[in-house]
Amino acid sequence: MNLLINFNIWFVLALATFPLIAMQHLGNKQAISRLSFFRTLVFVAPFYMWLGIFTLQPHKEERFMYPAYPALALNAAISAHILLTWIGSKDPRSLVSRIPGPIKFYILTLIAILAIEAGILRSVGLATGYTAPLSVYSPLREPGVAHSGDNVCLSKEWYRFPSSYHLGHATRAKFVKSEFSGLLPGEFSEASTGFGLYPGAWLIPPGMNDENQEDMGKYVSCSQVVASLPQLTTT
Numbered sequence: 001m002n003l004l005i006n007f008n009i010w011f012v013l014a015l016a017t018f019p020l021i022a023m024q025h026l027g028n029k030q031a032i033s034r035l036s037f038f039r040t041l042v043f044v045a046p047f048y049m050w051l052g053i054f055t056l057q058p059h060k061e062e063r064f065m066y067p068a069y070p071a072l073a074l075n076a077a078i079s080a081h082i083l084l085t086w087i088g089s090k091d092p093r094s095l096v097s098r099i100p101g102p103i104k105f106y107i108l109t110l111i112a113i114l115a116i117e118a119g120i121l122r123s124v125g126l127a128t129g130y131t132a133p134l135s136v137y138s139p140l141r142e143p144g145v146a147h148s149g150d151n152v153c154l155s156k157e158w159y160r161f162p163s164s165y166h167l168g169h170a171t172r173a174k175f176v177k178s179e180f181s182g183l184l185p186g187e188f189s190e191a192s193t194g195f196g197l198y199p200g201a202w203l204i205p206p207g208m209n210d211e212n213q214e215d216m217g218k219y220v221s222c223s224q225v226v227a228s229l230p231q232l233t234t235t
Helices: 002-007 007-014 019-025 031-058 062-087 103-129 158-166
Strands: 148-151 171-174
Touching: 002 007, 002 062, 002 103, 007 019, 007 062, 007 103, 019 031, 019 062, 031 103, 148 158, 158 171
Parallel strands: 148 171
Antiparallel strands: none
């Protein structure tokens, strides 16, 4: 459902790639067509594989599909190419060849405009409806509100940590102990010297592991959380 909302007609085209390729292959029995058929399957299969695997997973999140976006775009482009080739066919045996060219042009143009408009509206909707993490920290930038060394509590909501980069240099995002017992995100090192030409982001934060084991060093006590911004404290 998210893919349909995000990609509208292009997601439908991506799903239709294999049937369209099969129909195109059945219409051409030449050996070179068979070779092209199997070669094309190699390129279109990753999208179906990724979609199938994560559709079977009981736990679903939209971010699981991000790696498949390039494959989706490729499949949609292949489907669009096949359809445009068929629509532009001048074979007198084809029904579509009897449709006047201007009519086909206007229909395709209308479909393309609607698809582009739907994509723009989706982007605008995301920008206007989900920008709270980008704006909720704005009071911290006002003079006298936040002071260097203050902490902002994110409670156990680890997924809000990326938005903490909008806090500025005065404050830091911190977590308090809750029923969550997994590994929380760690802050990048802010070292400026002694680590080569690119210090900071490439250094592994302390307490990290690849087994999702809890690191108590990621927590602070409630007394260490900035008290002047209760509206920013997640409960």
